[in-house]
Amino acid sequence: MALNIKAVQGFKDILPDEVVLWQHVEQRARDIFHRFGFGEIRLPIIEETELFARSIGQTTDIVEKEMYTFVDKGLTLRPEATASLLRAFIEHGLHVLQPVQKLYTMGPMFRHERPQKGRLRQFHQLDAEIIGATEPAVDAELMAMGNMLLAELGLQAKLEINSLGCPACRPSFREKLVTYLRRFAGEMCPDCQRRLESNPLRSLDCKSQHCKKVVAGAPSILDSLCPPCSDHFARVREGLEHLSVPYSVNHCMVRGLDYYTRTTFEFTTASLGAQSAVGAGGRYDGLIAQLGGASLPGIGFALGVERIILLLQQQEGPRLTPAAQAEIFVAALGENGGRYSQLLVHLLRQGGVKAAMDYSGRSLKAQMKQAGRLGARFALIVGDNELSRQSAVLRDMDSQSQEDFGLQDSPQSCADRLRTLVTTRLPASGRPA
RNA sequence: GUGGGAGUAGCUCAGCUGGUGGCAGCACCUGGUUGUGGCCCAGGAGGUCGUGGGUUCAAGUCCCAUCUCUCACCCCA
Numbered sequence: 001m002a003l004n005i006k007a008v009q010g011f012k013d014i015l016p017d018e019v020v021l022w023q024h025v026e027q028r029a030r031d032i033f034h035r036f037g038f039g040e041i042r043l044p045i046i047e048e049t050e051l052f053a054r055s056i057g058q059t060t061d062i063v064e065k066e067m068y069t070f071v072d073k074g075l076t077l078r079p080e081a082t083a084s085l086l087r088a089f090i091e092h093g094l095h096v097l098q099p100v101q102k103l104y105t106m107g108p109m110f111r112h113e114r115p116q117k118g119r120l121r122q123f124h125q126l127d128a129e130i131i132g133a134t135e136p137a138v139d140a141e142l143m144a145m146g147n148m149l150l151a152e153l154g155l156q157a158k159l160e161i162n163s164l165g166c167p168a169c170r171p172s173f174r175e176k177l178v179t180y181l182r183r184f185a186g187e188m189c190p191d192c193q194r195r196l197e198s199n200p201l202r203s204l205d206c207k208s209q210h211c212k213k214v215v216a217g218a219p220s221i222l223d224s225l226c227p228p229c230s231d232h233f234a235r236v237r238e239g240l241e242h243l244s245v246p247y248s249v250n251h252c253m254v255r256g257l258d259y260y261t262r263t264t265f266e267f268t269t270a271s272l273g274a275q276s277a278v279g280a281g282g283r284y285d286g287l288i289a290q291l292g293g294a295s296l297p298g299i300g301f302a303l304g305v306e307r308i309i310l311l312l313q314q315q316e317g318p319r320l321t322p323a324a325q326a327e328i329f330v331a332a333l334g335e336n337g338g339r340y341s342q343l344l345v346h347l348l349r350q351g352g353v354k355a356a357m358d359y360s361g362r363s364l365k366a367q368m369k370q371a372g373r374l375g376a377r378f379a380l381i382v383g384d385n386e387l388s389r390q391s392a393v394l395r396d397m398d399s400q401s402q403e404d405f406g407l408q409d410s411p412q413s414c415a416d417r418l419r420t421l422v423t424t425r426l427p428a429s430g431r432p433a
Numbered sequence: 434g435u436g437g438g439a440g441u442a443g444c445u446c447a448g449c450u451g452g453u454g455g456c457a458g459c460a461c462c463u464g465g466u467u468g469u470g471g472c473c474c475a476g477g478a479g480g481u482c483g484u485g486g487g488u489u490c491a492a493g494u495c496c497c498a499u500c501u502c503u504c505a506c507c508c509c510a
Contacts, residue, residue: 006483009501061508065434080510109510114434116504125510191507207506256509266510277510304510333468364468372470383468397470 010113010121020322021309025153026106029126029303032149036141038102038128043084045108049076055083055287057258059198066111068121077110080257081127082284082300083291090293095132104128106305118275118307126279129300131288136232139263139283139299140239146267146279146301147245155311157267157278159247161240162221163233164201164254166261167286169226174200176219184214204252220251229262236263255280259287263299271314272307279303324375326356327422331367333383340411341382347415353422372397378422380405394421 007013014022030040049069056063056079068077078084085105088094094101106126115121128145130138143159150157165173178200185193189208196203204215225233240247247265255264264282272278281301289295328348332341341357348355356374358367364381371379381393386407394405407414 006501066508111509113508114506115502119509123510127510202508274505275509279510281510302510307510329470331469363463365464365466365470366462368468368470370470376470379469381469385468393469395469400470402469 008121010115012120012122017322018309020320021312022305024320025305025308025312026126028152029104029106029149032145032152033104033128036102036145038104041085041088041103041105043078043081043088043105043107045078045110046075047078047084047087049074051083051087051291052076052079055086055257055259055291056080060256060258062111062256066113068110068112079111080109081105081107081125081302082129082259082287085127085129085300086131086288086291086293086298089131090288090291095294095296100130100132100138102128102130116275117273118304118310120306124305125302126305127300127302129298131298132296133299134285134297136235136263137239139232139236140243140245142281142299142301143240143247143265144243144245146281146303149303150267150278150308153308153312154315155269155278155308157269159240159245159265159267160250160253161236161247161263161265162250162253163225163229163236163262164260164264164282165221165225165229169224169229170221170261173219173221173224176224177201177204177221180218181214188214201254205254215252222249222251232262255282259284259290261285265301267303269311271311275304275307277304278307278311324377325354326371326374326376327354328356328378328380328418329367329371329374329376330355330357331364331371331379331381332357332359332361333364333381333385335384336387337383340387343411344380344382344415344418347412348418351415351419353415353419378418380418382407 033040049067052067053063058064062079067079069075085103089101089103104127106124108122108124110122112121113119126149128142130142143161147157147159164170178196181188181192181196181200181203185196188203188211189206192203192206192208192211201221203211204218206212206215222230222233237247237249250266253264253266260282262283262285265280266277267279268276269278270276279301281299283297283299285297288298330341330345330348332338338359338361342359345355345357356371356376358370362370368379377397379395379397381395386392390407392405392407393402395402405414405418
């Protein structure tokens with residue numbers, strides 16, 4: 001701790017032990033996304049501020065107070081991925097390639113909020129979007145995919161769904177709701193009183209006990225949907241049931257971003273403290289046109305990687321163990337042993353074998369210890385003695401058995417023989433690979 | 434942005450009402466074993482007690498500020 005420089009608030013390092021989990025999650029996600037026909041798209045993490053203001057909504061908390069913006073340059077670190085993805089989609093005219101595009105991306109997002117459990121200022125999302133399809137079956141498929149990913153990761157999450165209607169039916173619901181809430185405004189929390197004008201739908205999801213009481217008697221948006229939206233929602237539900245995806249309807253669920261229409265959903269868990277959402281998403285049928293693109297519907301979701309990692313870490317059961325850092329460790333003794341070992345290790349690596357050695361001339365005991373620590377299955381002991389009699393000692397670290405390993409032929413063929421050995425010989429015990 | 438809790442070794446943490454920083458555990462190094470890992474034993478190394486001020490003969494301990502972590506509000510992945 002010589003330097004008094006630390007990571008800035010809300011940003012954190014992910015150390016090698018934890019990276020193992022990250023890679024696991026990312027691998028699973030890629031695997032499943034590919035199964036569903038999604039292609040990866042990689043996006044810049046910075047965009048013109050205007051993009052987020054126009055898509056997420058001027059009056060949302062994200063845009064009003066949580067963005068990392070370079071004011072002098074008009075640029076902003078992305079607070080979410082959908083806007084960037086759609087920008088790229090429109091910019092490159094991807095809709096001409098095929099009528100329905102399925103894209104995913106993953107990476108860091110930035111929001112200037114107060115950090116707490118499962119919430120960082122730089123956090124990571126897995127993001128999947130389907131553009132160009134309006135069929136309810138697509139909504140169901142997308143949710144099924146999220147559900148499958150969480151299930152394959154071994155996580156317990158509930159799926160809650162709702163419909164927020166469309167520009168044809170939401171405004172009238174909003175009016176109905178405001179009329180109702182006005183009657184009880186006095187009983188509601190100060191936040192909700194303030195939201196009465198700015199974002200009355202948000203009151204439906206308020207945690208305050210008083211508000212919950214009021215909201216319990218409020219009209220439901222599901223009763224106010226126009227026939228097309230109502231039909232869409234019914235068929236989304238049918239789709240989920242058809243695929244046996246468990247879900248519940250939560251007519252109070254609202255979203256923090258303005259662009260959502262019709263289907264919205266959240267994957268929630270009780271094990272994350274105040275942050276119950278592991279992932280969330282919804283349909284945004286007007287957004288692409290609003291950003292200057294073709295008039296195309298879209299739907300997508302984002303999963304919070306940190307939140308998934310937290311859940312995995314809380315889980316009982318066997319931990320993920322990092323892969324061995326070395327398959328074979330060459331223990332060198334003496335100056336000649338060191339020179340020969342260095343070449344051998346290099347040739348092994350060239351041949352695709354994870355090989356390691358120690359250059360500091362430490363005792364054999366210390367080197368064997370290091371071999372064990374690296375998870376090496378074999379140790380090859382090469383000292384000046386071995387070189388002079390042209391025969392090294394090969395030790396199987398699990399069975400503790402040792403055998404001679406001839407060094408008569410060239411270093412290259414020795415390396416080749418060792419590689420064959422490492423890749424073909426079965427482990428002595430049922431030790432994880 | 435608001436409120437509670439907390440910062441002592443790489444990690445987890447003792448340290449009472451101020452009086453020399455812990456034979457603490459894990460990890461690390463060395464030795465016990467002339468050249469053989471995991472267990473055991475012995476020894477060793479490792480600290481601006483988050484940072485900056487203040488009170489005091491004396492501050493890890495009390496006071497103020499600040500930074501960070503943490504939990505919650507707000508909001509959200």
